[in-house]
Amino acid sequence: MIPVLNIDLYDKVIKLGDYYIKKFDEKTLEEWGITNRIREVIYKKFLDKSCLVIKEEGNNRSLVCDRAREKAYFLIKVLKVSLAKSRLLHDWQFLYHQDAWAASKLVDKNDTVKFSWKRPHVPINLEFGDKLEEDLLEFLDKIKIIITENKIHPSIKKSFNNALTWVGRALEEKDLDIRIIYLSTALESILTTISDIKKGEALAYRMLLLNTFLDAPFIHPARILYIYELRSKIIHGSELYVATKSDYYTMRSIAIDTIEYALSIIENESINRKSEFITLLELQEEKRIQILEWLRLQGDKRSISIANYMEENIK
Incomplete structure (x- = not known):
């Protein structure tokens, strides 16, 4: 009952x-x-x-x-x-x-x-301690060009505003499937273009390029593609209850890190367009070759698919 x-x-x-x-x-x-x-x-x-x-x-x-x-x-x-x-x-x-x-x-x-x-999806009062304030101020400093007026070009500002909003919606949402859709859309706002035929593969290899550009740790791109494919199952395959808490927390971490890392590059390189940002990532020839070799060595179907699309997409 x-x-x-x-x-x-x-x-x-x-x-x-x-x-x-x-x-x-x-x-x-x-x-x-x-x-x-x-x-x-x-x-x-x-x-x-x-x-x-x-x-x-x-x-x-x-x-x-x-x-x-x-x-x-x-x-x-x-x-x-x-x-x-x-x-x-x-x-x-x-x-x-x-x-x-x-x-x-x-x-x-x-x-x-x-x-x-069973704990309901209802608010719990947020008590603001010193450590929480420290963490908040650290992240706000990293995204200051978004929340400060006239710091970056309006077109790229819009992409990141959208990404932050989608992540915020995911944090408020109860349903895990919908959370995955929102977080995938946040990543699309930053790392994909209209011309990308395989957005999941594009997300995965550009994420790898982004993290290696900054020598930052990364989550295996095949895992990213797998979670993104859940989005397609939900939207295009009309499936339900396919996402897990692990999928959600992985994608949430990826989305927030991507916002932080991408803004760091955009600010340091004075980039004005998302297309310029993506081009900068893809022009890392030496790292690109290393990544392609590494992906093919993984041997799984998703890693191979990412490598094939990356090679095909970057001429």
């Missing part, structure tokens, strides 16, 4: 295929196995709430609850889309969502109800 916040069904029971959502009062909660003898703070999370009741099989209760939450996520989307047919509702009335709390019990057995809690 998972409470759904910001929706009141009153006395209605809505069947959603094999599952249902209804409002639970004191009596129906007790029938389900939840009484007011439990901690008051938990009891109130379910009392007079509209709750989704989902049957899920399995031996590990924690994993069962996770799968039930995935089903709840989908069923709430179904409910929203179905109600969107009505002209009586406004978009802000579709913001109901599952609570952090859930209750579970074994079916057809006199089982004790157990409760679980």
Whole structure:
């Protein structure tokens, strides 16, 4: 049983295929196995709430609850889309969502109800200490040409403003798939052009050129291409739940480092256009040859694809 916040069904029971959502009062909660003898703070999370009741099989209760939450996520989307047919509702009335709390019990057995809690995607108060201030000021100094007026050409400023905005959106977003889309778009803003046919390969080899230009550590370009391909699966293949937290944190780190490293070069080399920046990276002939050889030595299909596109793209 998972409470759904910001929706009141009153006395209605809505069947959603094999599952249902209804409002639970004191009596129906007790029938389900939840009484007011439990901690008051938990009891109130379910009392007079509209709750989704989902049957899920399995031996590990924690994993069962996770799968039930995935089903709840989908069923709430179904409910929203179905109600969107009505002209009586406004978009802000579709913001109901599952609570952090859930209750579970074994079916057809006199089982004790157990409760679980999953951290919701809600703000946590940010307490600003000295170390945090130090880290912030260090990064702001590195991107000062973006946040200070008339320091760089408007066209390249726009590219980096867009990149920073996309990364910011990813930080605010809950869904991992959408986060990957946003971070990939941030990288595209800096490292790709309209003429790039294979943007994933272009991102990967230019990232490598960027990091080697500054002798900075880098993440394997095949890993970058793999994560970028997830974006294509989501957008063009209509797939869901393909991105992991590891993919997100990797791409987030790459995007922020790319902004920092690229701005360092642009400021030091007095570059005014993104095309000039990309040309500068690709003109590193000695490093380019070394990178091509290294990529081919990796032997995996993504590294070979990156090497082929790099060789084809840089004449």
